[in-house]
Amino acid sequence: MPQPTLSDVHVNVPLTNLSLMYRQEDEAFVADKVFPIVSVQQRSDVYYVYNKGDFIRSTMKKRGPGAESAGSGYRLDNTPSYLCDVWSLHKDIPDQVRANADSVLQPDLEATMFLSTQARLNRELQWASTFFANNVWTTNYTGVAGAPGANQFLQWNDPTSSPIVDVRTVKRAVQLAGLYRPNKLVLARKVFDTLCDHPDFIDRVKYGQTAPQPAKVTLAIMASLFELDEVLVMDGIQNTAVEGASDTNAFIAGNHALLVYTPSTPGLMVPGAGYTFAWTGYFGATSQGTRLKSFYLPWLESTRVEIDSAYVHKIVGADLGGFFYNAVA
Numbered sequence: 001m002p003q004p005t006l007s008d009v010h011v012n013v014p015l016t017n018l019s020l021m022y023r024q025e026d027e028a029f030v031a032d033k034v035f036p037i038v039s040v041q042q043r044s045d046v047y048y049v050y051n052k053g054d055f056i057r058s059t060m061k062k063r064g065p066g067a068e069s070a071g072s073g074y075r076l077d078n079t080p081s082y083l084c085d086v087w088s089l090h091k092d093i094p095d096q097v098r099a100n101a102d103s104v105l106q107p108d109l110e111a112t113m114f115l116s117t118q119a120r121l122n123r124e125l126q127w128a129s130t131f132f133a134n135n136v137w138t139t140n141y142t143g144v145a146g147a148p149g150a151n152q153f154l155q156w157n158d159p160t161s162s163p164i165v166d167v168r169t170v171k172r173a174v175q176l177a178g179l180y181r182p183n184k185l186v187l188a189r190k191v192f193d194t195l196c197d198h199p200d201f202i203d204r205v206k207y208g209q210t211a212p213q214p215a216k217v218t219l220a221i222m223a224s225l226f227e228l229d230e231v232l233v234m235d236g237i238q239n240t241a242v243e244g245a246s247d248t249n250a251f252i253a254g255n256h257a258l259l260v261y262t263p264s265t266p267g268l269m270v271p272g273a274g275y276t277f278a279w280t281g282y283f284g285a286t287s288q289g290t291r292l293k294s295f296y297l298p299w300l301e302s303t304r305v306e307i308d309s310a311y312v313h314k315i316v317g318a319d320l321g322g323f324f325y326n327a328v329a
Contacts, residue, residue: 014102021110023117028235031120031127031313034186035274036266037288041281043310044083050269051075052319056179082314084279084289089118090306092297111305112292119290119309124236128252130313131274131321132186132234137258139173139322141166145329157194157328164200167226170259170322178319180261180271183229185222187327188253192222192233194328201225257324261317273320279310 054074061070091111098107134140143155153169154161167185175181187195195201196217204225205217223231234253241248260273278289285291289310297304315321 014104016104019104021113023113024121024235024237026120028237029120029124030186030232030234030236031123031276032288033232034127034131034184034260035262035272035276035313036264038266038275038277039280039287040082040084040277041279043086043279043282044081046078046081047316049077049080049316051077052179080316082277082312084277084310084312086279086282087119087122087309088306089115090304091115092300092302092304094300094302096301098303108294108303108305115292115305115307119307121236121238123309123311124234124252125238127276127313128234128236131315132253132256132258132323134256134323134325136315136318137273137321137323138177138319139170141170141322141324143255143324143326143328153324155327155329156191156198159199161198162200163195163198164225166324167259170324171227174259174261174320174322178261178271178273178317180320182259182261182320182322184260184262185226185228185231186253186258186260187231187233188256189233189235189251190255191253191257191324191327192219192231195222255326255328257327259322259324261320271317271320273317274313274315277312277314282308282310285310 051074054072059070059072063069091114093107093111101107130136134142140151142152144152145155145158148154153166156163156166171182201217201222205221219231219233223229234251236252237249238252239247239249262272262274263270266272266275278287279285280287280289282289282291284293285308291308291310293304293306293308295304295306296302
């Protein structure tokens with residue numbers, strides 16, 4: 001055997017120009033893109049809601065000579081409220097671990113990135129459970145494989161289905177219930193991918209292509225065909241397996257779709273389907289109600305990096321949303 005051997009002439013050490021971190025990009029999450037964020041100074045409070053029916057009920061009457069005009073008015077509800085939850089997580093960095101870490105590792109930066117990702121994941125999960133759920137909106141349709149009945153539609157993976165017609169139908173229903181036509185559509189990844197191959201879209205797009213570019217469905221094109229301001233895709237993924245077990249990954253959004261009317265910014269006398277109330281009055285919080293701290297714990301001989309996220313997602317206008325439950329099989 002030749003001497004020295006390969007193992008004699010080289011001792012493996014960690015690379016200083018390469019490491020792998022699986023971390024979902026911010027673009028995968030929609031929790032901060034669909035509804036406006038309302039900055040609040042107090043953890044809980046109430047807000048006013050004007051009675052919708054009073055504003056669309058015709059109460060004007062003919063006025064005779066010398067007669068008084070007809071009187072009318074509107075009702076106010078001051079009981080709706082919000083309560084921000086405070087979600088927290090920390091990562092400790094023991095002194096011995098820091099001192100023994102290879103130079104390529106950056107414990108403080110890694111802890112910050114880990115906690116930030118956890119906060120984004122938490123916000124997305126809470127968003128989905130609040131808004132992207134069955135029977136929480138006034139208008140709710142269920143996808144079926146066979147002939148649809150009342151409040152049902154043929155699932156969009158069926159090439160004979162009519163997703164564009166279905167969206168128009170729900171837009172009308174939402175407009176009748178909430179007075180405003182929806183302007184945003186949120187799709188699960190599987191729903192978007194299915195629609196990209198649906199004849200309703202392929203037939204419309206292929207005749208508008210410009211050679212030599214291939215005809216393909218984009219978010220902008222889909223928004224145009226649906227006559228909406230924006231179409232968003234939920235790409236967030238959650239691992240539901242316990243630590244140490246094999247990963248069990250699934251898209252957070254399931255197989256659903258959500259159509260809503262939402263203003264670009266919150267304000268007085270402005271309707272909307274939902275809001276995220278962020279407790280910006282929480283000491284040190286950002287505009288999204290998040291704060292990140294790093295402090296030393298002498299009794300643990302460790303540095304603690306900690307994140308707080310103070311917010312609540314809330315449906316404030318259930319009549320301004322339409323949900324497609326199980327839009328695809």
